[in-house]
Amino acid sequence: MSDGPVTAYPATELKPQDQTGGPGLDSKLDPQANWTELEHWDEDGKPYLKEYEGRGLLKDKAVLVTGGDSGIGRSVAILMAREGADVSIVYLPEEEEDAQKTKSYIEKAGRKANLMPFNLRENENCKQAIEGHMKAFGKLSVLVNNAAMQEICNDMAEINLDVVQKTYQTNILSMFAMIKYALPHMTRGCSIVNSSSVAAYMGNPQLVDYSSTKGAITTLTRSLAQQLAPKGIRVNAVAPGIIWTPLQPATKGNPADAMDSLGVGAAPMGRPGQPIEVAGAYVYLASPMASYSTGEVVHVTGGIEMQG
Ligand SMILES: NC(=O)c1ccc[n+]([C@@H]2O[C@H](COP(=O)([O-])OP(=O)(O)OC[C@H]3O[C@@H](n4cnc5c(N)ncnc54)[C@H](O)[C@@H]3O)[C@@H](O)[C@H]2O)c1
Numbered sequence: 001m002s003d004g005p006v007t008a009y010p011a012t013e014l015k016p017q018d019q020t021g022g023p024g025l026d027s028k029l030d031p032q033a034n035w036t037e038l039e040h041w042d043e044d045g046k047p048y049l050k051e052y053e054g055r056g057l058l059k060d061k062a063v064l065v066t067g068g069d070s071g072i073g074r075s076v077a078i079l080m081a082r083e084g085a086d087v088s089i090v091y092l093p094e095e096e097e098d099a100q101k102t103k104s105y106i107e108k109a110g111r112k113a114n115l116m117p118f119n120l121r122e123n124e125n126c127k128q129a130i131e132g133h134m135k136a137f138g139k140l141s142v143l144v145n146n147a148a149m150q151e152i153c154n155d156m157a158e159i160n161l162d163v164v165q166k167t168y169q170t171n172i173l174s175m176f177a178m179i180k181y182a183l184p185h186m187t188r189g190c191s192i193v194n195s196s197s198v199a200a201y202m203g204n205p206q207l208v209d210y211s212s213t214k215g216a217i218t219t220l221t222r223s224l225a226q227q228l229a230p231k232g233i234r235v236n237a238v239a240p241g242i243i244w245t246p247l248q249p250a251t252k253g254n255p256a257d258a259m260d261s262l263g264v265g266a267a268p269m270g271r272p273g274q275p276i277e278v279a280g281a282y283v284y285l286a287s288p289m290a291s292y293s294t295g296e297v298v299h300v301t302g303g304i305e306m307q308g
Pocket of ligand 1: 147148
């Protein structure tokens, strides 16, 4: 009997593929990721996949997900639609193909989709994204700050400072802008969920700038949660481990190497996670089930032990 991971998910063998220079596209990911099916186990111990069914946890809410075209953000957008929410997604214009597919899933769930191709590195675009969402749905119940980029650099002496600035602007500074423009529209019971990372806790020698933005996101989450608790607005984060999304091949040519170097070997479950396996944590944090949770970070890592 093999000691390898037993799973019904497809992405246990990662083929070489190149999306270097990203942003990566889900449409080019081979094998395709899984955004909608949960793994269950039958009585003989065999895994099988079953479509996620909503239970009305976000009925008639209006959600905005940045980076909602692909990967984790796509799965969050679909699951929140299945829970009853209308969903805006923000993404880079070159990712239109992925965005259209996410839109079709949201509409299949019987909800409205609002597509906004905006580069969030411009503060003005963050403002327009919030305004565009309000125009489409008239309320903002949940803001999911999920857009991010990363570029590998193995030697700090060689680090490209323009890339450092771009990474900070994309991953953390845009969150300040999104939250600043969103808050006037958010009332008691609304919530914010941010994408942090295992890298915030473990560090990553190849991704010093990216990892430090994720540390900042964790601290932003904890600090803002304290500021907004009296107003009844909850702020939480999810720290994914190594997840099978276009971010990986867009970071490094060979995803098998990338997954290894990014630490998948360190996960006791011995495989990368699928977007759907993380997205449930966002649904939970946004839903009334998490009414007593704020300033929390939910870690979804396949067993990688987090520090801090
Ligand atoms: N995949 C992983 O292993 C992993 C691990 C830990 C944390 N994360 C985090 O999860 C989140 C989602 O990433 P993913 O893995 O699903 O990858 P992804 O490439 O599918 O998603 C990232 C998204 O960010 C958006 N984006 C990037 N730059 C942008 C910009 N300037 N303006 C607007 N949108 C922009 C893109 O639309 C893209 O869809 C990120 O915050 C990432 O740091 C991912």
